[in-house]
Amino acid sequence: MTAFVQIQGLRKKYDNNGPFAVGPNEDGLNLEIKEGEIFSLLGPNGAGKTTTISMMSTLLTPTSGEVTIGGYSVTRDPLGAKKQIGVVPQEIALYPTLTARQNLHFFGKMYGLGGRELQSRTAEVLDFIGLKDRADDRVEEYSGGMKRRVNIGVGLMHRPRLIFLDEPTVGIDPQSRRSILDTVKLLNQEGMTVLYTTHYMEEAEELSHRIGIIDHGEIIALGTLEELTRKVGEQDSVLFDVDQVPDGVESQLSALEGVQQTIVQEAEIQVMCTDSNAILSQAIDILTRNGVTLHSVEVQEPDLEAVFLHLTGRALRD
Amino acid sequence: MLSKVWTIAYNGLYRVYIDRVALLYMFLAPLAISTIMGLVFGSQDGDISLPEADVLVVNKDQGDHGQRYVEFLVEDTPPDIGELIAGERASHVNEAREDVEKGDANAALIIPEEFSEQISAGEQTAVELYYNPGEDIAVTITLGVIDGITSGYNVNYAAQNIFGSGPDSFFSQWLGPASTPDQIDAVTASVESKLTQGQSVSLIQIDEVNVEGENEDINLMSYFAPAMAILFMTFAMAAGTRAILEERQDWTLQRIITTPTPRWVYMAGRLIGNYTTGFLQMLILIIATPLVALVIGADADIWGDNYLGVLLITLSVVLAGTGLGLLIAGLSKTVTQAEQASTIVLFLLAMIGGSFVQVDQVPVLDTLSRLTLNYWGINGYFDLATDDASLVDILPNVGVLLAMGVIFFGIAVWRFNRRLDF
Numbered sequence: 087m088t089a090f091v092q093i094q095g096l097r098k099k100y101d102n103n104g105p106f107a108v109g110p111n112e113d114g115l116n117l118e119i120k121e122g123e124i125f126s127l128l129g130p131n132g133a134g135k136t137t138t139i140s141m142m143s144t145l146l147t148p149t150s151g152e153v154t155i156g157g158y159s160v161t162r163d164p165l166g167a168k169k170q171i172g173v174v175p176q177e178i179a180l181y182p183t184l185t186a187r188q189n190l191h192f193f194g195k196m197y198g199l200g201g202r203e204l205q206s207r208t209a210e211v212l213d214f215i216g217l218k219d220r221a222d223d224r225v226e227e228y229s230g231g232m233k234r235r236v237n238i239g240v241g242l243m244h245r246p247r248l249i250f251l252d253e254p255t256v257g258i259d260p261q262s263r264r265s266i267l268d269t270v271k272l273l274n275q276e277g278m279t280v281l282y283t284t285h286y287m288e289e290a291e292e293l294s295h296r297i298g299i300i301d302h303g304e305i306i307a308l309g310t311l312e313e314l315t316r317k318v319g320e321q322d323s324v325l326f327d328v329d330q331v332p333d334g335v336e337s338q339l340s341a342l343e344g345v346q347q348t349i350v351q352e353a354e355i356q357v358m359c360t361d362s363n364a365i366l367s368q369a370i371d372i373l374t375r376n377g378v379t380l381h382s383v384e385v386q387e388p389d390l391e392a393v394f395l396h397l398t399g400r401a402l403r404d
Numbered sequence: 405m406l407s408k409v410w411t412i413a414y415n416g417l418y419r420v421y422i423d424r425v426a427l428l429y430m431f432l433a434p435l436a437i438s439t440i441m442g443l444v445f446g447s448q449d450g451d452i453s454l455p456e457a458d459v460l461v462v463n464k465d466q467g468d469h470g471q472r473y474v475e476f477l478v479e480d481t482p483p484d485i486g487e488l489i490a491g492e493r494a495s496h497v498n499e500a501r502e503d504v505e506k507g508d509a510n511a512a513l514i515i516p517e518e519f520s521e522q523i524s525a526g527e528q529t530a531v532e533l534y535y536n537p538g539e540d541i542a543v544t545i546t547l548g549v550i551d552g553i554t555s556g557y558n559v560n561y562a563a564q565n566i567f568g569s570g571p572d573s574f575f576s577q578w579l580g581p582a583s584t585p586d587q588i589d590a591v592t593a594s595v596e597s598k599l600t601q602g603q604s605v606s607l608i609q610i611d612e613v614n615v616e617g618e619n620e621d622i623n624l625m626s627y628f629a630p631a632m633a634i635l636f637m638t639f640a641m642a643a644g645t646r647a648i649l650e651e652r653q654d655w656t657l658q659r660i661i662t663t664p665t666p667r668w669v670y671m672a673g674r675l676i677g678n679y680t681t682g683f684l685q686m687l688i689l690i691i692a693t694p695l696v697a698l699v700i701g702a703d704a705d706i707w708g709d710n711y712l713g714v715l716l717i718t719l720s721v722v723l724a725g726t727g728l729g730l731l732i733a734g735l736s737k738t739v740t741q742a743e744q745a746s747t748i749v750l751f752l753l754a755m756i757g758g759s760f761v762q763v764d765q766v767p768v769l770d771t772l773s774r775l776t777l778n779y780w781g782i783n784g785y786f787d788l789a790t791d792d793a794s795l796v797d798i799l800p801n802v803g804v805l806l807a808m809g810v811i812f813f814g815i816a817v818w819r820f821n822r823r824l825d826f
Binding site for chain 2: 240
């Protein structure tokens with residue numbers, strides 16, 4: 087697959103005297119997204135996902151660096167670049183007093199559609215997002231999930247080659263979330279390149295061909311799910327749910343043979359080790375001796391959460 | 405790109421059209437308020453407030469009777485009258501008339517030569533009140549005061565007509581302690597007959613002459629209808645331009661910017677939509693207010709018959725209103741800030757600009773009001789309706805409104821360019 091999106095040395099700071107929100111290192115943010123892939127940008131809130139997408143979609147002017155989409159530079163030929171992309175923002179960016187059909191019509195015209203093409207494309211999109219029967223109801227009367235579907239539909243009106251989906255499942259019920267994830271897969275099967283940002287690792291794991299983990303405005307890991315989890319090695323993660331963590335417990339656990347890292351967060355202790363079976367009884371013994379009440383123990387296989395933890399020392403959901 | 409400009413403009417218009425609250429606010433509220441104000445204040449002799457009237461007194465008479473007017477109005481004015489009238493002597497009739505025409509005085513009282521001689525001889529005579537029809541309240545006050553002085557002469561004159569040498573001798577001649585019912589009836593019939601004759605005859609008449617040389621009724625709806633229409637138009641324009649901030653907050657603006665649509669197309673579309681909304685609002689109110697007046701039996705001649713003049717004022721006042729709304733939105737950071745700022749600024753401008761009271765009756769406002777679009781708009785419409793103003797006459801109003809529009813737009817667009825950078 088060839089690179090459809092090329093990001094080179096991208097940096098952004100909002101305030102001349104402030105820090106860089108994206109690309110804090112001199113090299114800036116560098117990334118390639120291949121045509122036809124689902125690429126997920128995974129990171130906690132405030133990591134720089136939306137800022138990156140905003141620069142890619144011409145909403146923000148980069149402080150430095152370059153983004154090209156389908157060969158069009160977003161800074162030198164923004165109109166050319168914008169014709170390649172459909173943007174689905176995190177917010178429900180719709181006119182609530184208009185119907186779904188009217189919203190699709192309006193934004194379709196903004197994408198340059200007109201006449202019969204606009205009519206037929208509106209009908210296709212309404213069908214695709216499953217709102218054909220409610221097409222003429224005002225958006226303000228829709229449920230959260232239905233609004234999300236229209237929000238996605240607007241970004242599809244002009245059949246973009248690349249679609250940006252910025253946290254599209256935030257604040258919706260599990261059923262609607264499932265529907266959106268299936269929609270993303272379907273779009274990709276039809277040949278659309280997808281840039282998906284999320285802070286839910288399960289979504290990134292399920293959808294992505296490749297994943298970029300972003301933190302503090304820089305990509306700290308990049309690859310397929312297998313490549314990323316391999317970074318953590320054959321580590322096991324043992325999670326202890328406790329009532330308290332007295333001083334000294336963390337160092338005693340870290341001193342056990344085979345333990346690579348111990349992370350304490352409020353009433354949780356996470357121990358990264360080569361063999362969970364070897365340390366489990368000793369760890370429980372340490373906790374009991376220190377007067378800790380143990381509520382539960384969970385042994386986890388390596389996943390993106392573990393990767394993030396391994397790379398940053400923090401949990402992804404923080 | 406032009407089709408996108410129209411699409412964005414239509415989007416704004418359509419969303420106003422389907423918003424019942426906005427329609428109520430834009431059309432029914434100004435219609436109702438201007439109608440109520442017009443009905444409450446009536447027509448020419450409406451008493452909105454009691455401002456001081458500047459009256460010039462030109463006394464060509466050499467006798468005592470002319471001097472009585474001068475004393476009452478200028479030299480020895482009773483305190484309660486002095487609160488209403490500021491009299492000043494003038495030497496020349498033409499100069500006094502010019503002052504009235506220029507608006508330097510509200511009215512001029514002209515007392516003719518041989519006025520005293522004619523009164524002493526019992527001959528009928530007249531004083532002339534020369535006034536500006538636009539100054540109706542001041543004129544009404546002046547007229548009332550002059551009428552008070554004049555009626556003293558006229559009552560005496562009427563009494564002499566009826567009773568000859570006076571009431572006492574009249575009654576003693578006809579009636580005594582033992583008067584019969586027939587005698588009383590005869591006296592009553594005689595008095596009635598003489599009163600009827602006396603009513604039709606006044607010793608001193610007041611000739612009311614306006615600057616156009618003829619008497620004229622002033623319909624106060626001609627003032628309050630445009631005043632309210634402009635007030636509510638400016639609020640609608642502020643709400644319309646504030647919608648740009650709302651779109652930014654709701655992310656529809658950002659979504660439009662991510663489509664192949666340049667930022668100037670968005671701005672042009674929103675402003676054209678907003679301007680069209682304001683123009684239609686004014687147009688509908690201009691058509692609807694006379695119809696409402698007809699229905700309630702009031703004077704339906706509110707806007708005059710200089711349609712081109714009305715159109716010019718409308719086009720320019722809406723431009724200034726749109727620019728002002730955009731300026732307020734451009735200077736505000738949030739929707740809430742813009743809402744609060746527009747409420748304060750627009751009401752203040754309306755008060756200063758004469759939307760609630762005729763500013764030429766309040767000396768301080770008379771000058772300050774010229775800084776507001778309300779003043780230039782209201783006076784443009786009012787002159788067209790009540791003064792038969794020509795297109796040339798309203799050109800200053802149109803010019804000032806256009807200039808305000810251009811200045812507001814210039815500053816606002818510069819500010820808004822920063823709002824469109826995310």
